[in-house]
Amino acid sequence: MKINGPNQPNFNPYQKQLNNQTELKKGAGNQDRIEISSQAKQMQEGAKVDPARQNYVNQIKQSVDNGEYKVDAQATAKKMIDFWSKQ
Template sequence: MKINGPNQSNLNPYQKQIHKQAEAGLKKQPEDKVEISETAKQMQQSGKSESARAKLIEQVKEDVVTGNYRVDSKAAAKKMLNFWSK
């Protein structure tokens, strides 16, 4: 029995699959992109005034400790009504 005859082609289906997988791995994958919304940009910029806010917080803390802190109840009530009426 002759294994290598004149009409036999050298086909190896497993070898073809390996080449296809290698070619698929070489394809360039799309790059990731990050987009920052306008709201996020504003939030980043608002962090720059953090030192001014920290000073205000320290002042309020001192006023509370010394007993000099007073709340304007009418202004607070107006702001609450405006907030809840929206």
């Protein structure tokens, strides 16, 4: 077996690193992109405000601003008890 020393023509310990750097340079031209799934699109459409609901909220806001909105403490307490007793 003949050994020619460390400077053999087909031996480069840094070849893998050089290959990685050239691949990164080639990939630098790629642009980032985003894809939104159909389920996410449906969720976005579901987040739109219903006009009837928006009207109801505006009426309550106006009642609060005018000082006409009254809270029924008994009904609120009953709802809270019902909610926490189910859990």
